[in-house]
Amino acid sequence: MIDFTDHFVLSVYGIANPIAVQRLDPIGLDNSLKQLHTLTTEKRVHEIADLLKRLLPLPSTYALYSQEECLAAMRDVGIFLGTLKKLGSEPVQLVPELIPLLCELGTRTNLPPRDTLLHYTFWNPNGERMRTYTGTSDERALVESVKMAYSDLLVAIIMLDRLYDKAFEGKEFESICQVIRDNIESMVNGIVHAKRLVSPAYFANELRFYYEPILVDKTEPYIGPGAVEMPMFLFDHILWNCDLKDADYEKFKEGYLPFNFQFIRDMYWKYKTKQSVWSIVIENLETHPSEETVKAAEAALGFSYILKSFRMPHKKLADQSYSHKEEFNKQTGSGGYSVDILQRIMELQNDKIHSLHESIHKVKGP
């Protein structure tokens, strides 16, 4: 199995060790996080900027940072970026020294010149040292809900990629499908966790504002570290939609590529011109209707229940949160889309599930 604490596995996929990054405190935020939360509650913008200036490393220091230190520094500076933006300031205007630092950290880690969801969750320590904007239990639960799903989602993607190269029937195909289902199930657990512990009203009136886009080096802003950046879109891409021609949905998926690992970006383009797993399964049922192809199709259809169990409650959570939008006048998610995109993705997904069901029934009979 794939273990994201194993150095070899991490190096194969070009992923910095999450445990090593989580341990680091390159700018000394451990001792200043509580103070930052207090200043944030009291909306003392200039004192927050002064604190950030005191913590910012000198160019001669960050020039010597390791890869892990670059990621941990970006994670910790990122908390200030979201906080200053929430309090109404453009961070780089208030603290121009940020620009060269963010650009260098971004370039050296092959990620954008600001923090991403990876910094905020995957590389964020647990417990006392967890980096948050507010320190509240709701925010901690939101970070945990993504953390509990992230590594398993990566495993599910890698296994789906491996599945693609196997024969689309037989015991091996079915057992890999089972491994993928076990891993993708963590997305459901993440939503259950968020539904239990994150108040939609608190998200709408407080948390959502920390994930706003910021300007750095160009006129185009960079989006904040929201869960929409998760490479769930790549899982869907390989499983059921890389061959779906829908310009808006493609724009949606491609918009989040820069905020993901290089191997996620490469895999996205690799599948862009291929047939999706479910399309191949449907074609096999049509060209070779047999007990084996039905069994394989049923194994592949097994993902549909999990996708629905993630998307339906997630949409409900988003609807509940955005029903508070009049109070805070924020109509879109951190990725720049309204909840309508969630409905659209569910419709596209359900159409494909329906086609797969139909093809199985045609072979099996009523």
Ligand code: HEM
């Ligand atoms: C209060 C909690 C949450 C709210 C209000 C919320 C809201 C939203 C909204 C409005 C979008 C649309 C795109 C955009 O952001 O611009 C979105 C997308 C998305 N969110 Fe969430 N979300 C929440 C929690 C989570 C959690 C905990 C996860 C994962 C564990 C998650 C995973 C995703 C994914 C993967 C997408 C992309 C669309 C899809 O694949 O269906 N969200 N979310």
